[in-house]
Amino acid sequence: MKRIFTILCALALVMAGSATALAAEPEAGQSASYYPVSVEEYTYGDFDELRINKTYQLSLADDPSLIPTEDFIRNGRRYYLLDMTRKDEVGVDIQTHTETVTQPSDTNSLEAILQRLDAEMEVTTEDGYVGILRLDHTSVQVTTDGYATKTSTLSASRSYPNLSEADTSLIPKSIEDKGKTLTLGDVKWSESMDVDGEGNPVTRYTATASYTGTTSSRYATGYTVSASYTGEVSKANCAVVTYTAIFGSEKAPEESKAPDGDEQHDSDSGQTEDPNTVEDSDAVKEPANLSGLKRPVMIGVVVLALAGGGVFAFKKFKERR
Numbered sequence: 267m268k269r270i271f272t273i274l275c276a277l278a279l280v281m282a283g284s285a286t287a288l289a290a291e292p293e294a295g296q297s298a299s300y301y302p303v304s305v306e307e308y309t310y311g312d313f314d315e316l317r318i319n320k321t322y323q324l325s326l327a328d329d330p331s332l333i334p335t336e337d338f339i340r341n342g343r344r345y346y347l348l349d350m351t352r353k354d355e356v357g358v359d360i361q362t363h364t365e366t367v368t369q370p371s372d373t374n375s376l377e378a379i380l381q382r383l384d385a386e387m388e389v390t391t392e393d394g395y396v397g398i399l400r401l402d403h404t405s406v407q408v409t410t411d412g413y414a415t416k417t418s419t420l421s422a423s424r425s426y427p428n429l430s431e432a433d434t435s436l437i438p439k440s441i442e443d444k445g446k447t448l449t450l451g452d453v454k455w456s457e458s459m460d461v462d463g464e465g466n467p468v469t470r471y472t473a474t475a476s477y478t479g480t481t482s483s484r485y486a487t488g489y490t491v492s493a494s495y496t497g498e499v500s501k502a503n504c505a506v507v508t509y510t511a512i513f514g515s516e517k518a519p520e521e522s523k524a525p526d527g528d529e530q531h532d533s534d535s536g537q538t539e540d541p542n543t544v545e546d547s548d549a550v551k552e553p554a555n556l557s558g559l560k561r562p563v564m565i566g567v568v569v570l571a572l573a574g575g576g577v578f579a580f581k582k583f584k585e586r587r
Contacts, residue, residue, distance in 0.1 A: 300324065300333055302511075310514075318345055320511045323355075330509055338513075345513040355506040363499040365389050365399055371489040374408045379491050387495050397499030405494035412487045420479040422448050427472040432457070437475050448477035 302320040310317045318340075322333055335347045365387065371379055383401055390396045422443040429436050432455045440449045454474045462468050 300328075316343060316515045317348075318513045318515070320513070322509045322511070324507050324509060325505065326507060328507075330507075333509055333511060335511060339518050342518050343515040344518040345515045347511060348514045349512045351510045351512070353508045353510075355508055356502055357505060358500050358502050359395075360498050360500045361395060362496070363389065363391065363395065363397065363399065364494055364496045366405075366492060366494045368490055368492045370411075371408065371491045374410070374486070374489050376406065376408070379406065379408065383491075383493055389495070389499065391499060393501070395499035395501045397497055399495035399497035399499075402494045402496050405492075407492050409490050409492070410486045410488075411490055413484050414487050415482055415484050417480055417482045420444075420446055420448060420481055421451075422477045424475050424477065425472065426475065427470075429471040429473060432471045432473070434473075437473050441477050443477070443479075446479055446481055448479040450475055451478040452476040 300322050303323050304319075304321045306319040306321075308317055308319070309315060324330060324333075330350075330352070333350070335350070337344055337346045339345070367387070371382075373379070380403065383406070385401050387399050387401075388396075389399055420443065422441065424438075424441060426437055434450075434453055437450065437453060440447055442448075452475070454476075456472045456474070458470050458472070460468050460470045
């Protein structure tokens with residue numbers, strides 16, 4: 267009899283404990299969808315109320331309603347949501363950008379080209395970055411578009427006086443002028459009367475010779491200048507939304523009485539609690555939510571009833587025997 271009663275009681279306790287454990291599991295949908303990036307605990311107000319701020323950073327596509335806002339217990343205090351703030355974090359993306367420009371030039375003189383180039387330029391990129399770039403003087407380059415040949419005519423004249431005859435054989439057929447060789451082109455003669463050493467009259471001739479030639483030179487048809495402008499460009503964006511959940515707190519209600527040892531000590535000492543004090547303490551506590559205990563209580567009652575019925579039936583059976 268005693269063994270059967272012990273087995274039934276143990277079975278009842280195991281089933282009741284299992285039912286309570288099942289009832290204590292969190293309901294579906296209560297798990298946190300986001301984790302805070304920071305948790306700040308501080309005091310607020312004249313009464314040094316303990317508060318906690320939980321900060322979450324979400325993208326624009328995230329759902330802020332999934333931020334956990336349920337009450338929670340920490341260090342003997344119950345924390346409850348007071349407010350939720352939102353802040354759009356406006357970030358600025360900065361990049362280094364280089365823009366190369368080209369323009370025609372009629373000269374390859376670097377000094378003249380630098381005077382014609384702008385020192386700064388404002389730029390807007392295709393992806394929306396804006397900024398001011400500055401000329402990189404070391405990047406300036408000049409290239410020749412092409413070459414052409416130019417031919418020009420050279421001319422010079424020489425005078426040859428005191429010639430005995432008007433004979434072109436007495437005149438050089440070519441001369442050197444400024445490094446160029448010119449050839450005889452035309453001769454003009456003039457004469458004058460003179461006397462020789464014996465006093466006889468003689469005729470003297472002066473030749474004015476014209477020499478001509480050509481020269482060719484190669485020249486650039488034009489120039490192209492390329493220069494680079496470098497600097498930082500930026501673009502504002504809003505890719506992050508910061509939510510801050512502000513929790514106030516109060517002393518958590520006691521979930522159980524003092525330990526058995528304390529109760530025994532109070533009982534032995536003969537001290538009794540003041541009913542008014544107990545009544546006031548219960549009055550400040552919030553009503554307990556018993557919805558989660560309905561299932562284990564019902565299961566425990568059924569198990570105990572079955573155990574009691576089994577014991578009673580076993581007694582009757584034993585008496586008849």
